[in-house]
Amino acid sequence: MTDIVQVQDLRKSYDNGFEALAGVDLTIREGEIIALLGPNGAGKTTLISTICGITQPTSGTVTVGGHDILRDYRNARAMVGLVPQETHVESFEKVVKTVQFSRGLFGKPRDDARVEEVLRSLSLWEKRDNKLMQLSGGMKRRVLIAKALAHEPRVLFLDEPTAGVDVELRRDMWELVRGLKQQGVTIILTTHYIEEAEAMADRIGVINKGQILLVEEKDALMRRMGRKTIQIELADPVTEVPAALAHLPLSVDNGRLVYSYDSHSDKTGITGLLNEIRDAGLHMTDLQTRQSSLEEIFVSLVKEDA
Amino acid sequence: MNLHAIKAIYIFEMSRFFRTLWQSIVSPVVSTSLYFVVFGAAIGSRIDQVEGVSYGAFIVPGLVMLSVMTQATTNASFGIYFPKFIGTIFEHLSAPVNFFEITLGYVGAAATKALFIGSVILMTAFLFVDIQILHPMAMVAFLVLTCTSFALLGFILGIWAGNFEQLQLVPLLVITPLVFLGGSFYSISMLPPVWQTITLFNPVVYLISGFRWAFFGTADVPVGLSLLAIAGFTLLCLGVIALIFRTGWRLRD
Numbered sequence: 001m002t003d004i005v006q007v008q009d010l011r012k013s014y015d016n017g018f019e020a021l022a023g024v025d026l027t028i029r030e031g032e033i034i035a036l037l038g039p040n041g042a043g044k045t046t047l048i049s050t051i052c053g054i055t056q057p058t059s060g061t062v063t064v065g066g067h068d069i070l071r072d073y074r075n076a077r078a079m080v081g082l083v084p085q086e087t088h089v090e091s092f093e094k095v096v097k098t099v100q101f102s103r104g105l106f107g108k109p110r111d112d113a114r115v116e117e118v119l120r121s122l123s124l125w126e127k128r129d130n131k132l133m134q135l136s137g138g139m140k141r142r143v144l145i146a147k148a149l150a151h152e153p154r155v156l157f158l159d160e161p162t163a164g165v166d167v168e169l170r171r172d173m174w175e176l177v178r179g180l181k182q183q184g185v186t187i188i189l190t191t192h193y194i195e196e197a198e199a200m201a202d203r204i205g206v207i208n209k210g211q212i213l214l215v216e217e218k219d220a221l222m223r224r225m226g227r228k229t230i231q232i233e234l235a236d237p238v239t240e241v242p243a244a245l246a247h248l249p250l251s252v253d254n255g256r257l258v259y260s261y262d263s264h265s266d267k268t269g270i271t272g273l274l275n276e277i278r279d280a281g282l283h284m285t286d287l288q289t290r291q292s293s294l295e296e297i298f299v300s301l302v303k304e305d306a
Numbered sequence: 307m308n309l310h311a312i313k314a315i316y317i318f319e320m321s322r323f324f325r326t327l328w329q330s331i332v333s334p335v336v337s338t339s340l341y342f343v344v345f346g347a348a349i350g351s352r353i354d355q356v357e358g359v360s361y362g363a364f365i366v367p368g369l370v371m372l373s374v375m376t377q378a379t380t381n382a383s384f385g386i387y388f389p390k391f392i393g394t395i396f397e398h399l400s401a402p403v404n405f406f407e408i409t410l411g412y413v414g415a416a417a418t419k420a421l422f423i424g425s426v427i428l429m430t431a432f433l434f435v436d437i438q439i440l441h442p443m444a445m446v447a448f449l450v451l452t453c454t455s456f457a458l459l460g461f462i463l464g465i466w467a468g469n470f471e472q473l474q475l476v477p478l479l480v481i482t483p484l485v486f487l488g489g490s491f492y493s494i495s496m497l498p499p500v501w502q503t504i505t506l507f508n509p510v511v512y513l514i515s516g517f518r519w520a521f522f523g524t525a526d527v528p529v530g531l532s533l534l535a536i537a538g539f540t541l542l543c544l545g546v547i548a549l550i551f552r553t554g555w556r557l558r559d
Contacts, residue, residue, distance in 0.1 A: 014559070052400040056558050074308070077402040088393030097321065104314025105401045147397070 315411025368490025382460030405551030
């Protein structure tokens with residue numbers, strides 16, 4: 001896979017001294033879906049805005065498809081589509097017109113077939129002659145995606161695409177993003193919803209206080225950071241850890257014993273645990289293992305950074 | 307040159323104009339007709355000829371200029387202020403366009419609208435007074451240049467404005483007085499000598515004078531000077547816009 005976006009030591013400071021980006025290095029591979037996770041004010045939107053040309057960097061370089069975003073902005077920006085967080089739209093304009101406008105603005109000749117294809121893929125074709133003010137919030141967001149896709153970008157930035165969107169639309173959106181990936185579009189999305197990153201991303205970047213804390217394959221991250229637990233259901237529920245098992249890393253939850261371990265260490269201690277439970281005369285009725293979610297990983301990462 | 311972008315902006319802006327076509331036409335036509343009724347017929351009949359032209363005809367170039375300057379300024383300022391206000395400006399800023407292309411799209415559309423309204427007013431004038439145009443080509447040239455330069459001014463205004471009040475303030479407090487005091491309704495030679503000199507610092511004087519020359523062949527200031535003034539004004543506005551886009555002032559943070 002080739003690298004399509006390269007960000008090097010990108011910094012953005014404001015006049016009041018606030019440093020929104022404090023030296024960001026990030027490489028995005030062609031064709032991947034990368035999710036940028038981070039708390040509010042972490043710098044996610046600033047990073048995206050800077051790459052897309054809306055915010056001027058204080059220092060550092062960004063290239064898209066090898067084109068510098070400042071020196072060679074025409075070629076760089078022509079490759080990029082941006083779906084902003086806020087649903088800013090021209091209320092009095094018709095859906096189809098505003099999508100045609102975006103295509104032209106990005107230097108592409110009028111192509112009604114392409115616009116129709118984009119509108120259909122977003123279930124907007126029936127609404128094409130509606131004024132934007134007549135659409136619901138979710139529909140407006142679809143229009144923004146259609147506008148961003150109208151010029152056939154190679155790289156698509158989705159800034160919190162599912163914030164304030166109902167479950168059904170969120171699923172649709174995920175479906176759409178997967179479809180775009182299949183067409184070879186590189187997708188960078190920021191999100192608060194960790195399940196979204198977990199469901200879609202190939203790689204995860206965690207950003208906090210204007211710095212990238214880590215970028216890693218999602219699966220590797222989950223494996224590396226993921227703690228596993230075994231929940232042991234007993235015939236006779238317990239209220240505290242039996243004395244015979246007190247030396248083990250056990251806790252009690254709802255009458256069950258909970259054992260936590262690192263699933264990747266050589267010795268998980270599971271066999272020993274089960275032997276000791278039997279020796280203590282306890283009867284197990286059920287066993288469940290559970291892997292910690294990305295959310296827990298994320299929280300622990302950001303806490304470490306604080 | 308991203309011609310598709312210029313075209314897209316131009317068409318988008320013009321479609322807004324056509325959506326409100328009747329409002330766009332009715333208001334200038336009504337107000338111009340009122341001027342003709344009051345100044346042309348009611349008061350004008352008691353005023354002597356000015357420089358060999360009946361007063362009703364004399365004020366036509368000034369009235370056209372008044373509308374054209376105001377329309378060009380407000381249209382262009384609104385055109386660029388609106389996307390800033392609702393937030394859709396992000397699209398322009400992230401598009402592969404340079405300042406000249408964005409300006410050309412917005413200013414071109416605003417100037418077209420102003421030109422259209424100017425023509426409508428001129429046609430309305432023909433209904434009220436008997437006028438002939440001595441130098442039609444020069445008349446069109448002055449009209450187009452005025453539409454363009456004031457649309458450029460409006461474009462700067464739209465980028466500068468932080469709210470709707472400021473957007474209306476400049477046309478109201480700057481352009482209208484300059485036009486009224488710029489010889490729209492009188493010849494500068496009618497003023498006391500001191501004021502004749504002071505008036506020459508009003509840039510609008512040169513535009514109206516040149517425009518009136520195209521109609522009647524008489525001018526307050528030499529026509530060459532008028533052309534120079536309008537060219538200088540256009541270049542100044544373009545320079546300011548280039549600077550704005552280079553620094554990102556009020557556009558990019």
